[in-house]
Amino acid sequence: MPVSLYASPPGVLFPRGSPQEWGQAARQPPGLLPAQCRAFSNNKILVELDTSSGVATMKFKSPPVNSLSLDFLTEFCISLEKLENDRACRGLIITSAVPRVFSSGLDINEMCGKSREHYAEFWRAVQEMWIRLYSSNMVTVAAINGSSPAGGCLIALTCDYRIMVENPKYIIGLNEAQLGIVAPFWFKDTFVKAVGHRVAERSLQLGLLHSVPEAHRIGLVDEVVPEEKLQEKAAAVVAQWLALPDHARQLTKSMMRKAVLDHMLAHREEDIQNFVNFISKDSIQKSLSMYMEMLKKKKS
C-alpha cells in the first residue's frame, strides 16, 4: 500500500535527482561497516540497515533541534522510499542523533514570510512524509530520545510503536494551539487513534506538552525506558513484531489505518489550500513571529 512517489502528480515533490542518485555521494566507503550493514546518509539524516535482522535505524542529525524544513522532509521521504523498496528491510527504528531533542516539529521559518507557492510546496512535503510513514509496510518504531513537540510528535504518532526515554526535561505533544495555529485534521486523527477522543480533545485545545510519565499514562507513548536501554528495547520490539508473517501484519495495519489515510488522500489538495490561506493571514504570521521571538528570548 505505500504510495509511490512516481504516482504523485508531476513536479509536486522531489525535484532533486533520480532514485539512482539518491545519497550516492554520501554513501559510506566500503569496509567501514560490518558486512551485514549498509548505510546511506545525506545532510540531515543517517540511515543504517542491518541486513541480517532486516532492521534499519534512521537517525535525525540536523542540529540544533531537528526542525522539519523542506530539505529535511525531502530527505526523510527519499530515505523512506529507499527502505520501502529494499527487500532486505522489514523494520525501521527512528531516533535522533541530536542530544535532548527528537524533533522540534515543523521548521517555523518555512511558515514565515514566504510566498503562497512556497507554503504549498512545504505543506505537500509535510503531507508526503506522513502518508509514506503512515502507510509503510515496515514495522516502524519511534525511539524518542528527546523532546518532541508538534510535528516531532506527529512523526512518533505515525509509527507503529513509541518508546520514550525517561527524563524530567523531555516533553511531547501537539502544542499547535499555543502557537496560535491549528493541528490539521490528519494530525488530529492520528492523535485520536493513539489516545482516544476525550484525551485528544483536551490536549489539542490546550496545546499541551506532556511530561514523559504523563505521555505514558495517556497512551501517547507505549513504553518508557532509561536512555541506555532505548536502543536495545527498540530492537526487541521490532523483532517481536517481525516474528509475525509479514502479509498478515501488513494487511492488518492497512485495514486499521485505511479510513484515516483515505480521508487525507481524498482531501489532500483542499488541505493544502486551507493551509496556504490560513498561514498567509497577517494575524497568523504575527503569532508565529511572536512565538519565534519568545523562543529566542527564553535562551537569553
Ligand SMILES: CC/C=C\CCC/C=C/C(=O)SCCNC(=O)CCNC(=O)[C@H](O)C(C)(C)COP(=O)(O)OP(=O)(O)OC[C@H]1O[C@@H](n2cnc3c(N)ncnc32)[C@H](O)[C@@H]1OP(=O)(O)O
Ligand atoms: C490549517 C493548518 C495550519 C497550520 C498547521 C501547522 C502545524 C504545525 C506544526 C508544527 O510542528 S509547528 C512547530 C512547533 N514547534 C515548537 O513549538 C517547538 C519549539 N521549540 C522548542 O520548544 C524548543 O526549541 C525545544 C525543541 C524544546 C528544544 O529546546 P532547546 O532549549 O534545546 O533549544 P532552543 O529552544 O534554544 O532552540 C534552538 C534554536 O532552534 C530554534 N528552533 C526551535 N524550534 C524551532 C522550530 N520548530 N522551527 C524553527 N526553529 C526552531 C530556536 O529558535 C533556536 O534558534 P536560535 O539559536 O537562532 O535562537
